[in-house]
Amino acid sequence: MPDPQTWLSELPAKLAPQRRLMDRLLRWCQQEDAVHWLMIGCSLARGNADRLSDLDLAMGVRPGRFDETLPRIFAAVGEVGELVDCYDHDFGQPYRHRRVFALYSDRTQIDLFVAESAADSAGPTFPYGVTLYDPDSKIRYVGTEAVAPKGDELRTWEYLAWTALLDTGKYLRRSSLWEALHELEEGRRYVERLWVTLQGIPESRYPARALSDAPEADMPAGFDAAVAGRDERSLLRAARYLAELLDQLGGEVSAASGHPRPVDFARFVRSDLDALDVL
Secondary structure: OOOHHHHHHOOOHHHHHHHHHHHHHHHHHHHOOOEEEEEEOHHHHHOOOOOOOOEEEEEEEOOOOHHHHHHHHHHHHHHOOOEEEEEEEOOOOOOOEEEEEEEEOOOOEEEEEEEEOOOOOOOOEEOOOEEEEOOOOOOEEOOHHHHOOOHHHHHHHHHHHHHHHHHHHHHHHOOOHHHHHHHHHHHHHHHHHHHHHHOOOOOOOOHHHHHHOOOOOOOOOOHHHHOOOOOHHHHHHHHHHHHHHHHHHHHHHHHHHOOOOOHHHHHHHHHHHHOOOOO
16 A cells, blocks of 8 residues: 555645645544544545545544544544534444544535444455555455445345336326335436446446446436436336336346346336326
8 A cells, every 4th residue: 555645745736625634634643542544435545536526534443432532533624624514423334433524615525434443353344445544554455346236236226126116106196296206216226226237337336426437438328318307207208218228137137146037027017107197
């Protein structure tokens, strides 16, 4: 891994605001013995960040010191730049953690995930990143292929996409258009994940981000048809389009996941949408 100070100094001039925040936070970590490690991920770590990129950071706190250290972390994040506002919350995950988000007056942002380090000798693993602080050499990087979707996950995404399209039809029959729009968008997200995965693009769980990091890739031609307003005609057109695309992808999804295609489910959903008469 590169030396943190060298890596920071070699960032392009356009990232000077982000570099300044990371440098100040790194210096604070070096003076705070409860901090176990600090790393930066996403666009800055990949080398394709721009002036609008936020700082996706992760920090480990030494075992048993999480509660006492968290207020100091919150204060430090508020002091590294000219703060507009800062808040923290958790994601409801089973281990000790906190997300700290800060917005600064120059529009830079810190999105910091804070977790309590494990009490044993095992260290955290990440698909990729840049280590900014790790005096005990705990952090390991395993590569994006290690977190690629597995067969069961692809199968689940496929079924959830079909279920969302089925529910789109249900809510259209009830004339509950907000719920129909919600289900349509849910289905579109799962179709996007499947498409991006089949193109071999990393981080397919976040398809919009994955596509922005792979400029040579895009959604299939005509995918704008998957976007609808809150009216029956456009919702039904978009649902039928997504159902057709999802059906077309079925063979590739089956080959990639190792699971059989949900042929009967797909046939039922497509027939159900075709039976709607709002066009």
